[in-house]
Amino acid sequence: MDFEESILKPILFSEILEKSFKKIKSEDNHREIKGIDYSIDFFVDNEPSGTKMLNLYGENGLFELIGLAKKYRWQIYDTSLNNFINLENPENNGFENHKSYLKQIKATE
Numbered sequence: 001m002d003f004e005e006s007i008l009k010p011i012l013f014s015e016i017l018e019k020s021f022k023k024i025k026s027e028d029n030h031r032e033i034k035g036i037d038y039s040i041d042f043f044v045d046n047e048p049s050g051t052k053m054l055n056l057y058g059e060n061g062l063f064e065l066i067g068l069a070k071k072y073r074w075q076i077y078d079t080s081l082n083n084f085i086n087l088e089n090p091e092n093n094g095f096e097n098h099k100s101y102l103k104q105i106k107a108t109e
Helices: 012-020 059-071 095-108
Strands: 025-028 032-037 038-042 056-057
Touching: 012 032, 012 038, 012 059, 032 059, 038 059, 056 059
Parallel strands: none
Antiparallel strands: 025 032, 032 038, 038 056
């Protein structure tokens, strides 16, 4: 699915993320949000952008991000699904694909 980045409103995502979470580990321009059964990694923005790449570990983190997405009118693109997540029905997300992938890796060991 292609989208036109020029229609996206440039913002400093990292500022919003840092203000929205209490437990953040900082090292240079890298941040790690730590929560119950999840972590979210990202790099600090140098300038406003219409998109932001995050590394998400744990499904609970996705639901935290969905809350922010609803508040700030963001969309979340799930690379595992190769599609946007329906914020009103987020149970269809790539976490199950990730768990299946891990099972395949462990089975071949």
